[in-house]
Amino acid sequence: MRPLPEVPSTATPVDAEPAEASLVEHYPRLVRLGYLVLPPSLSRCRRVLAAHALAQRSLQAARRAGSGDGGFVPLPRRPGRAAAPDPGYAYVRRQVLRGALAAGLPLRLRCLPRRAQLPAVLPLVWGLRLLPHSGGAGELRLEKRLSEVSGPARAAFVLRGLEELADGEVRRELAAAGVTDPHAALTEADGVTAPYALLASPEFDPCSLQARPPDLERRRRYGRAALAAVAALLVSGGMLGLPGDGLGHGALSAPLYARNPAAEQALDPGALRVVAATLWKGSPRTDFTVWPTRGDRTEDTGLLRRALTVWARPGSGVRTSATPRTPVGPPMGAPQLLYAGEVGASAVVLFHDGLRVVRYAEPRNADPSEGAALDFARVDGADATSAGALVVDRAGGRVRYLTAPWVRGAAVRDLLAPGRAPRTLHRSPDGVTDALTSPATADGCRSWDAVELADGAAVRLVTDLGELAPARLTSGPPAKPHDVSRRAEFESWARTACLLTAVRSHGVRSVNSWVYATQPLPEGNGSAQWLCTRADTWRGTGSRVLAQFQAPSGQPPGSRPPGAVAARSEDSPACGARTPRVLAGVLWKSRGGRWYVLAAGSEQFTSLATSGGVTGRARGRLLAVPARAGDRAQLNGLLADGSRVGALR
Numbered sequence: 235m236r237p238l239p240e241v242p243s244t245a246t247p248v249d250a251e252p253a254e255a256s257l258v259e260h261y262p263r264l265v266r267l268g269y270l271v272l273p274p275s276l277s278r279c280r281r282v283l284a285a286h287a288l289a290q291r292s293l294q295a296a297r298r299a300g301s302g303d304g305g306f307v308p309l310p311r312r313p314g315r316a317a318a319p320d321p322g323y324a325y326v327r328r329q330v331l332r333g334a335l336a337a338g339l340p341l342r343l344r345c346l347p348r349r350a351q352l353p354a355v356l357p358l359v360w361g362l363r364l365l366p367h368s369g370g371a372g373e374l375r376l377e378k379r380l381s382e383v384s385g386p387a388r389a390a391f392v393l394r395g396l397e398e399l400a401d402g403e404v405r406r407e408l409a410a411a412g413v414t415d416p417h418a419a420l421t422e423a424d425g426v427t428a429p430y431a432l433l434a435s436p437e438f439d440p441c442s443l444q445a446r447p448p449d450l451e452r453r454r455r456y457g458r459a460a461l462a463a464v465a466a467l468l469v470s471g472g473m474l475g476l477p478g479d480g481l482g483h484g485a486l487s488a489p490l491y492a493r494n495p496a497a498e499q500a501l502d503p504g505a506l507r508v509v510a511a512t513l514w515k516g517s518p519r520t521d522f523t524v525w526p527t528r529g530d531r532t533e534d535t536g537l538l539r540r541a542l543t544v545w546a547r548p549g550s551g552v553r554t555s556a557t558p559r560t561p562v563g564p565p566m567g568a569p570q571l572l573y574a575g576e577v578g579a580s581a582v583v584l585f586h587d588g589l590r591v592v593r594y595a596e597p598r599n600a601d602p603s604e605g606a607a608l609d610f611a612r613v614d615g616a617d618a619t620s621a622g623a624l625v626v627d628r629a630g631g632r633v634r635y636l637t638a639p640w641v642r643g644a645a646v647r648d649l650l651a652p653g654r655a656p657r658t659l660h661r662s663p664d665g666v667t668d669a670l671t672s673p674a675t676a677d678g679c680r681s682w683d684a685v686e687l688a689d690g691a692a693v694r695l696v697t698d699l700g701e702l703a704p705a706r707l708t709s710g711p712p713a714k715p716h717d718v719s720r721r722a723e724f725e726s727w728a729r730t731a732c733l734l735t736a737v738r739s740h741g742v743r744s745v746n747s748w749v750y751a752t753q754p755l756p757e758g759n760g761s762a763q764w765l766c767t768r769a770d771t772w773r774g775t776g777s778r779v780l781a782q783f784q785a786p787s788g789q790p791p792g793s794r795p796p797g798a799v800a801a802r803s804e805d806s807p808a809c810g811a812r813t814p815r816v817l818a819g820v821l822w823k824s825r826g827g828r829w830y831v832l833a834a835g836s837e838q839f840t841s842l843a844t845s846g847g848v849t850g851r852a853r854g855r856l857l858a859v860p861a862r863a864g865d866r867a868q869l870n871g872l873l874a875d876g877s878r879v880g881a882l883r
Contacts, residue, residue, distance in 0.1 A: 256322035257292065262441045263396070264289040264330050269366075269440045270392045270433065271334035274381035279363045282440040284337060286357050292329035327397075331389055332411040338385035363446045369437030376428040377437070383426060386419035394423065395430030496567050501546055503538035505568040514639050520618035522572070522586045526639055528664040529575030529582075538574060540606075541583040541594035548608055556610035557701050557741035559773045560590060573636055577627040577666060584624060584636065589614045591624060591702050611702035612741060612772045620743055622687040622694055625702050626666055633672040633698050637665040640689045646670050647695070649682040649731040651792045652724035656686055674700035674739075679732035679796075692717050697731075700739040703772070708746045712768070712814040715746045725791045729784050730767055732796045737769040737778050745769045746809075750816055751834035753856050757824045760786035764834040765797060766809040766816045777810070779803045781818035781882050783832070801882040808882055815839070817881045819869045821861060831867050833857040833881075839871040 257264065268285035276284065380388050386408060393404045401420055408416035436442055499505045514524035531537055546564035548554055556562050565587050572584040572591070576598055585592040593609040613621070622641055627634040637644060644667055645656035660668045673682045684697040684707065695718045696704040708715040709723040718727060730747050737745065751764040765782040782797035789795075800818040807813035819833030831848045835855040842857040844850045848867035850859030861867070869881040 254322075256320060257289065257326050260323055261289060262439070264292070264327060265440045266433075266438055267327065267392055267396060268330045268334045270380070270396070270438055271331060271385060271389045273338035273385060274377075276337075278365050282364050282366065282443065283357055285334075285440045288330045288333040288337075289326075290357075291333065292326040328407065328410055331393075331407065335385050335389060335411055335413065364443045365446060366439050367436040367442060367444055369432075369435045372428070372432050373435050373437035376426075376432050379426050379428060383422050384419070386413045386416070387422035387426070389413070390416070390419045390423035391426050392433065396433045497546075497564070499568050500565040501539070501542050502568070503535045503542065506538065507568055507570040508532070509570065511639070520640065521616040521621045522591065522613060523570065523588070524639075525570075525572050525586070525621075527571045527573070528636070529573045530664075531574045531576065531581060532571065534574065537581055537596075537600070538571070538583065540596065540600070541574075541585070544594060544606060544608055545585070545592055551602065551605045553605060553607045554609075555607075557612055557739070557772065558776060559741070560610045560612040562610050565592075572624070573626060573664070575664065575666075577634055578629055578669070580627060580629070582626055584626065586613070593624075593626070593702055595627070609702055613703050614772065616703075618689070618691075619694060620703070620706055622689070622706075623685065623696060623704055625698065625704065627669070628672065628675075631672055631675050632669040633674075634669050635667045635685065635704070637661060637667065637687065638689075639665065641665070641687050642690065643688040645686045645688075647684050647686055649684050649697075649724070649727050650679070651681070652721065652728045653791055659685060672698045672700075673731075673734070674698045679735070682731040682734070684731075693719070697734065699734065699737060699742050701741065703743070705737075705742040705769070706744040708744060710746070710748050711750075712746065712748070712809055712811050715744075715748075726763070726765065726784075728792050729794055729797045730765065730782065733767065733780060733782070733799065736780065736802075740769070740776065740778065741771045741773055742769045743772045748809075750836040751855060753832060753834050753858075755786070755822070755824070755832070756830055756858050757826050757828070759824050762786060762832070764800075764818065766836075768809040770810070775805060777805060779806050779809050779816075779882065781816055783818070783820045783822075785822070803882050806882070815873075815879070817842070817869065817871045817879060819844070819857070819867070819881060821863075821865060823863075829861045829863050829865070831857070831859045831861045831865065831869075833869050835871045838873050839879075840874055841872045842869070843871070844869050 265285045265288075268288040269281055272281045272284055272288075380391070383391075389408060389411070390404050393399045393407055394401075399407065404420060405416040408419055413419055432438075508527045509523075509525060511526040513526065514520070517524045542565070544552055554562065565585070567587075569585040569587040569592070572586050574583045575581070579598060580595040581598050581600070583594040585594075589612060591611045591613050594606065596606040597604045618640070621638055623635040623637045625633055626636040635644075644659040644661055646659050647656040648654060659670065667685075670685070671681070671683050673679075673684075682697070684695050685704070687694045687696060695707045697707060699705050707718055707727065709718050709720075709726070710716045718724060726749060727747060734745065745767065747765055747767040749763050749765050753762050753764065754760075755762055763784045765784060767780045767782060769778045771777060779802065780799050781801040783800045784794075784797040787794040798820060800820045809816050815836045815838040817833070817835040817839060819831060822830050822832045824830065831844055831850065833842050833844070833856070835842060837855065839855040841851065841853050842855065843852075844857065844859055844867040846868040847865040848859055848861045850857060852858075855871070859867075871879050873879060
């Protein structure tokens with residue numbers, strides 16, 4: 235695309251007629267400039283329409299102004315030709331640039347949106363998607379790179395490449411368009427390493443378009459939904475016109491939710507189920523239903539009413555979170571009150587409705603301007619092993635727990651330091667622990683604090699994975715997982731803990747890790763361990779399985795690197811009670827520099843074989859085959875009943 239002639243940088247009057255002439259003559263260039271500077275968050279079709287709208291509205295701005303706004307920037311000279319002043323083009327270009335930059339600004343609640351931040355009214359296209367023609371790999375890279383920089387940086391890159399302006403002229407043009415720091419925009423644009431010639435590609439030409447249909451199935455769904463909504467509105471209007479309650483005599487439908495007796499009871503603090511402090515001692519159940527009601531604000535009806543109301547109808551100022559597939563609707567009747575009290579800087583209320591634990595937190599002074607938090611976690615089917623604690627407060631990367639009434643003591647153990655003794659974790663008379671570092675929000679993996687909960691039967695290890703209910707950690711075969719207690723198990727978890735980041739905020743109930751094979755390595759390189767780590771969820775689905783290869787290390791326990799993930803799977807029965815078997819392999823390099831395909835299966839396998847890039851076979855459940863760097867092999871094994879099973883994936 236050829237550069238345009240230069241105009242003087244001094245202020246010159248611009249009337250509507252010269253501006254219109256410049257717009258008509260250079261319309262494709264102006265639309266291309268707007269398309270390139272518009273925010274990449276818009277779809278390509280919306281950017282096309284918005285770019286045309288910006289170019290067309292620039293003429294309206296010229297008519298309103300009646301004259302130029304001064305300080306015009308010189309346009310580049312066409313090589314070999316004399317400069318010709320064109321103040322009209324400079325003016326409309328500035329209007330397009332200003333509008334494209336304004337479209338990328340965030341909307342603010344207390345300020346009216348600018349016109350460029352709203353969807354364009356004209357031009358309007360119905361039933362079609364208009365898209366520029368597709369380019370090559372270079373255009374795709376440029377599109378991706380432009381999407382990673384700010385709007386002013388995109389504008390600086392386009393003014394340099396498309397308009398061929400010098401840096402000083404680019405700075406003046408950006409400043410006139412409202413950019414607060416043009417120097418920073420130019421510096422950021424320097425990081426876009428792509429040929430300027432790509433800006434002239436058909437990929438970025440909103441005037442040469444191809445038409446495609448929209449999502450027809452979605453349009454049909456929206457049409458049916460709109461018809462259903464209109465029908466429901468007409469029916470509701472007719473019912474409101476009926477005498478009395480508008481429901482008709484003898485109607486079978488229940489009253490509206492706000493007038494439903496169960497719903498009204500669910501919002502009444504006086505109807506909350508309160509559990510006595512000693513009920514758990516004589517109950518056959520050991521779960522959240524027998525937790526006593528605790529806290530110093532259990533009689534604060536104002537706090538309890540706010541918590542129940544927000545639970546039923548959370549507003550825009552409430553930060554809501556929920557574990558996957560957890561219903562976030564209102565209570566199904568009067569819930570159980572677990573805790574109401576002040577923890578840290580917040581007033582916290584914990585409820586249990588049989589399916590979920592719900593946590594409400596607000597500032598101690600109940601200032602609504604500071605917002606509130608509402609968290610949901612599914613905990614149905616809990617027992618003594620999984621109902622030992624709940625997160626009652628989370629702030630500043632630290633977490634506090636409310637422990638079960640049967641917990642006699644708590645201690646903090648750093649999983650990455652298996653040789654270090656756990657330290658006592660102090661608890662208040664209500665069972666609230668002191669704050670400890672949460673591994674769920676920590677940067678990196680330099681330590682991993684887990685909590686040991688001691689009751690009369692066992693010491694259970696739990697850890698925070700970013701949810702209300704901490705996950706229980708166990709070791710041992712899937713048929714008989716047990717609490718982590720032996721030194722070898724702690725050393726194994728020291729190399730596994732950092733892999734728990736793969737199951738954060740996933741609704742995990744328990745994580746079991748067990749050594750299913752120990753393999754002597756070729757060339758006398760010691761012995762490696764194969765582990766299978768399975769994370770089961772409260773909802774039953776979405777379990778995640780990791781097969782680990784832990785190579786021998788000369789470093790002391792606690793300083794050894796995490797295990798290498800050899801395979802992973804989701805929603806697989808492998809490594810579980812139903813299918814307690816696993817098979818995985820890795821490409822491993824010996825200390826002598828030679829490569830091998832190593833594989834190991836659980837005790838159910840009688841032979842292993844590889845095919846594809848590496849061919850080999852071994853009797854038993856261990857395999858080591860020479861290979862080369864980068865080789866890929868398919869792994870399968872034979873079970874005792876003669877069936878063939880592939881590797882975990």
